[in-house]
Amino acid sequence: MLARRVLAGFLAGASGLAALLVLLILLLVSFGLLSLVRELAIGQQGDVTFWSALATAIGRSFRSLPGYFWSARWGMFALGVLGILLAFSDTWRPRIRRRWRDQLGLVLTSTVVFAIIIGSIFAYREVLYRLVADRPELSNQQELVLTSTGAQLALGVLAALALTYLVWASWNFWFERWIAVLRVARPKVAYSVPTPPQAEAVGNWREHQQRMAQLRRHPPIEMEAAQVSETQPASEQGIGPHILGGLVIMSVVLFFLSRAYDDVGPGLVNAGLWVTPDEPTNAARLVFPREPARMVVSSIGGSGTVSLRLTDQGATVQQVDAMRLLDNARTYSTEEILLDDLAAGEYLLEARLQDGRGGLLNYAALYGGGLPGRTLAAALGLAAGVWAALATVGLLEVFVRFGYFGRRDITGKNG
Numbered sequence: 018m019l020a021r022r023v024l025a026g027f028l029a030g031a032s033g034l035a036a037l038l039v040l041l042i043l044l045l046v047s048f049g050l051l052s053l054v055r056e057l058a059i060g061q062q063g064d065v066t067f068w069s070a071l072a073t074a075i076g077r078s079f080r081s082l083p084g085y086f087w088s089a090r091w092g093m094f095a096l097g098v099l100g101i102l103l104a105f106s107d108t109w110r111p112r113i114r115r116r117w118r119d120q121l122g123l124v125l126t127s128t129v130v131f132a133i134i135i136g137s138i139f140a141y142r143e144v145l146y147r148l149v150a151d152r153p154e155l156s157n158q159q160e161l162v163l164t165s166t167g168a169q170l171a172l173g174v175l176a177a178l179a180l181t182y183l184v185w186a187s188w189n190f191w192f193e194r195w196i197a198v199l200r201v202a203r204p205k206v207a208y209s210v211p212t213p214p215q216a217e218a219v220g221n222w223r224e225h226q227q228r229m230a231q232l233r234r235h236p237p238i239e240m241e242a243a244q245v246s247e248t249q250p251a252s253e254q255g256i257g258p259h260i261l262g263g264l265v266i267m268s269v270v271l272f273f274l275s276r277a278y279d280d281v282g283p284g285l286v287n288a289g290l291w292v293t294p295d296e297p298t299n300a301a302r303l304v305f306p307r308e309p310a311r312m313v314v315s316s317i318g319g320s321g322t323v324s325l326r327l328t329d330q331g332a333t334v335q336q337v338d339a340m341r342l343l344d345n346a347r348t349y350s351t352e353e354i355l356l357d358d359l360a361a362g363e364y365l366l367e368a369r370l371q372d373g374r375g376g377l378l379n380y381a382a383l384y385g386g387g388l389p390g391r392t393l394a395a396a397l398g399l400a401a402g403v404w405a406a407l408a409t410v411g412l413l414e415v416f417v418r419f420g421y422f423g424r425r426d427i428t429g430k431n432g
Contacts (some may be wrong), residue, residue, distance in 0.1 A: 320375070
């Protein structure tokens, strides 16, 4: 039973992405058929008949299907692993003494999705910085590529909210079908329906008559005042203050983790300097608040040969004897300088024109990031996942207060 449940959970998770791929394939095939009909109508296919062209197009589409699904193998695997976790959470539902326990999978999904997306946003910043350094044509569009952390987080939260619901709803849809195919029993949650007021009144009257008859037969020697317990059932006790406190704590943790990431995360120093026959030597001051990693020097439209020298208080630490400038306005000439053995501090980049008419040299130097940055990105993702779980539970508790899940009491037993 356990193996079949795990298999059903995995297939339910992977089936969501597979179904999406099938839908995209159908859309592409539909557009391809429309394009084919148009080409046949205007005679672009020559003497090829409609059915022959259709058979060729369909055959080509079917031959590309294995590679199409294979390209999404890691996404289906990841969703399958999440589906296994959701399958186990489905068996944990009867242990949760809350009315929203049927939405336990939603809490787990929000935790995982937020952790992955928020962690990936911070981890991917280093990739974006490398992209700007390696692609000189992006130097003028740096503000578009390297958006602010706040903007990235806002987009990440919106994407995580949408993805959380889509993944959870898709998994529920496919899990119901796979457990039916694999004959897996899904645990049911028992609810005790409150007694209607009229039936409750009749029951209280009968109980009162039986108690009075018993007292007449066996009069008590001493009557003690009955103490009525007003203790709220465990399933009705509010956990709002605990959720709110947890959200405050995790918000503080996220704030300090983001500040720590800013102190060790990746950064970029980029600018430009000219070398010409009238001014064959030029220099730029580079300040690295954290350990530098690498620098890319590029030029477009220049000509000649330039030597580069990076110095630390006059001492040469890295140099390039000859960087050839391509006399082509469409192609960049680039030179990479590794800086991973240098310490943080202030350096001087010197460029000297050896021959030719020179041109503008653009430099982009990366610093920070690395293992400390990736570690803090993972920590930020985990903290964001916990924050999302608390926020989801708090929202579900609000729905309970407004009667969204009905007025049934939970028993904590399997149905």
